[in-house]
Amino acid sequence: MRIKDTEKHEALFQAAVKVVNEIGFASSSVSKIAREAGVSPATLYTYFANKEDLLVSTYMKIKQELSKEAMKKIDDDMPIRDCFKQVWINYFEFATTHRDYSVFAEQFANSPYNEKVDLVQFEKMFEPIGRLVRRGIEMKIIKNVNPDVIGAFVFYPVLILTNPRLCRNFKITEEQIQASFQLAWDAIKL
Amino acid sequence: MRIKDTEKHEALFQAAVKVVNEIGFASSSVSKIAREAGVSPATLYTYFANKEDLLVSTYMKIKQELSKEAMKKIDDDMPIRDCFKQVWINYFEFATTHRDYSVFAEQFANSPYNEKVDLVQFEKMFEPIGRLVRRGIEMKIIKNVNPDVIGAFVFYPVLILTNPRLCRNFKITEEQIQASFQLAWDAIKL
Amino acid sequence: MRIKDTEKHEALFQAAVKVVNEIGFASSSVSKIAREAGVSPATLYTYFANKEDLLVSTYMKIKQELSKEAMKKIDDDMPIRDCFKQVWINYFEFATTHRDYSVFAEQFANSPYNEKVDLVQFEKMFEPIGRLVRRGIEMKIIKNVNPDVIGAFVFYPVLILTNPRLCRNFKITEEQIQASFQLAWDAIKL
Amino acid sequence: MRIKDTEKHEALFQAAVKVVNEIGFASSSVSKIAREAGVSPATLYTYFANKEDLLVSTYMKIKQELSKEAMKKIDDDMPIRDCFKQVWINYFEFATTHRDYSVFAEQFANSPYNEKVDLVQFEKMFEPIGRLVRRGIEMKIIKNVNPDVIGAFVFYPVLILTNPRLCRNFKITEEQIQASFQLAWDAIKL
DNA sequence: GATGAATGAGTGTTCATTCAT
DNA sequence: CATGAATGAACACTCATTCAT
Numbered sequence A, B, C, D: 001m002r003i004k005d006t007e008k009h010e011a012l013f014q015a016a017v018k019v020v021n022e023i024g025f026a027s028s029s030v031s032k033i034a035r036e037a038g039v040s041p042a043t044l045y046t047y048f049a050n051k052e053d054l055l056v057s058t059y060m061k062i063k064q065e066l067s068k069e070a071m072k073k074i075d076d077d078m079p080i081r082d083c084f085k086q087v088w089i090n091y092f093e094f095a096t097t098h099r100d101y102s103v104f105a106e107q108f109a110n111s112p113y114n115e116k117v118d119l120v121q122f123e124k125m126f127e128p129i130g131r132l133v134r135r136g137i138e139m140k141i142i143k144n145v146n147p148d149v150i151g152a153f154v155f156y157p158v159l160i161l162t163n164p165r166l167c168r169n170f171k172i173t174e175e176q177i178q179a180s181f182q183l184a185w186d187a188i189k190l
Numbered sequence E: 001g002a003t004g005a006a007t008g009a010g011t012g013t014t015c016a017t018t019c020a021t
Numbered sequence F: 001c002a003t004g005a006a007t008g009a010a011c012a013c014t015c016a017t018t019c020a021t
Helices: A006-023 A030-037 A041-047 A051-070 A080-097 A099-109 A112-116 A119-125 A127-138 A147-161 A174-188 B006-023 B030-037 B041-047 B051-070 B080-097 B099-109 B112-116 B119-125 B127-138 B147-161 B174-188 C006-023 C030-037 C041-047 C051-070 C080-097 C099-109 C112-116 C119-125 C127-138 C147-161 C174-188 D006-023 D030-037 D041-047 D051-070 D080-097 D099-109 D112-116 D119-125 D127-138 D147-161 D174-188
Strands: none
Touching (some): A006 A030, A006 A051, A006 A099, A030 A051, A051 A112, A051 A119, A080 A099, A080 A147, A080 A174, A099 A112, A119 A127, A127 A147, A147 A174, B006 B041, B006 B099, B030 B041, B030 B051, B051 B080, B051 B112, B051 B127, B080 B099, B080 B174, B099 B112, B147 B174, C006 C041, C006 C099, C030 C041, C051 C099, C051 C112, C080 C099, C080 C147, C080 C174, C099 C112, C119 C127, C147 D147, C147 D174, C174 D174, D006 D041, D006 D051, D051 D112, D051 D119, D051 D127, D080 D099, D080 D127, D099 D112, D119 D127
16 A cells, blocks of 8 residues: 655645745645645545644644744743743744744634634643743733734734734834834833 | 616715625625515616726725815814814724724725726825825924825724724723823834 | 527437436446536536436426336326225336336435435425325325335335346236236235 | 465455445445545555445345345245245344445445446345245245245335334334235235 | 555535526 | 526546555
């Protein structure tokens, strides 16, 4: 028997991202994604149970990668603010260098498929950031607000800033990134 | 010749919003929207050129309404901060009381249809807010950053906070709203 | 608007019967039936809710027609035996002249779709025959057995006799029909 | 070369019967049957030439078994009527204890695959019963009619009576069986 | 001998849109 | 002005079968 091809598995992930980026979530079909990956639509079904599985898996993979990247260069004995800044910069860079991932993730999150994600697994991925927030609150460095609020004012704006469709005038420069983080930090710092 | 029935026109808008809310952007079809509006699919085509026209028009109508609501209770001789707060609260309330509009708008904005909106008309709608931002900058009350950045840190977070799918733990109370605005204002104030 | 075409409705019934006869129940597909009827597969769905609806409706139509034919030339003051004979002959003739209907009905009845038929409606159609059986039992002319048993020994054999695939040597002649009815009658008469 | 695994061969027969019983002839697929048998679809093709071969072989196996069971406890010097009764009871019991075989056989017989059975082999299996019929006719104990007619009035009704889908009110009891055989015998006896 | 991967052709069904009325 | 009928094209998915290992 032929061995299951991890290259094809990966190719299908990439194809899903690419197709959704190019023609949008709503117009993306299993056959278009399969064609993009260079396999038959039927073959796709040996790697994924169905369309939902393909899309949810792709989303989880993106989030997984993001959550890993977000914690890069973080050291527990760095000051809280520096930790936040590093995470924010990591997030910003991830969103900039993987525009396609962000586009996919946003479209996915605003679709009914979003309800199919495993919340437990999801929250486990972002647990380190949650811990960081809680630490900041305990140390009276950041405001004592619901973590969802922190997310909304610190991380979500990154998605907006790095989205050229939404921020048509904003040009990404080192200076702008620094200035923008200042807003994020001012929002949450005590 | 009778004038085209504005009731049906309106019914189709409402139906589009409702259907997209209930089954998602991708599953929404012209015939389902027509059925929801109580008209034949063919009739829809006497009010809208095609599906794209229906969706884009609905989106613009929502944004139009939002931009009108956003400037409610604003007086030019109110202090800048109070203006911002009122706009922010207006926006928050609009997003809360019209969850269906927000859901539609988010799905629309994250779809390729978004590229079909008339940018000139769009920016004209939000011109008053732009003017407010510029005034705040000139008066050295808010930071001198790109208006897109202001939007990203002040207004977009509202979309997140009012979206129960994204903020599962955040419960909307008067207290929480006040606390959240504090973050928004701290982010941008000089 | 175009008016719903009863000819097409009828054509789809006939096409379903024909296709099932020619290639069998299992191989019959919606598109093949539509093609046979001379319409697009999509059009089929304006006349029937789905494949199941098409097949069940066709089956019910056949049974309806059969149940009507079965009671032809029956008069309440004919002797019981003559009534039975007439019904039996009617049934035999129906099965012979509408071989295609019988083939469809047999394949349908041996498929899982059979469970979708409305039993109430079904039993109403064959109520006159049930009444005849009960009358014969009351009058001590036929054996007092479960009506299902009467059906199994009187009417079901007709399906076998008229099926050339199952009765390869049996040739249908007036004489054979008379002789066969004798067996049916001997089975049930007291 | 190892001999082909007869266990797997047998498992595939059983799986075919089971799957057809559970989901119907039309929905039964080679891979589902293979999965049920615990082998790969590819393996199935080392035991059977193709789907048709699998189904036809399974059918023949069932008929083979039935024809063997039918002649159990038969002795050439038993009276004709007792022979018939024993065969009939055997058949009845086979159909009752192997409902799954009967369901498979009925669906198969009403499908186009039925035309693929080897008629010579088939008739050889049921030759003993044919001989019994001919003997009864010669001895002027049963009516001189086409053997197909005997089959239609004596044996096929068993399939009906033992099919709970067709005989919803008939409950199988020793008494009912005896009464039913009476009908069968009355039908054919001179 | 045994297997899961692979696929072209097909499944039932819905789509956006047009057409005749 | 309004409509349901009509459809080619597409949808997600499964099929029987073959192939490389």
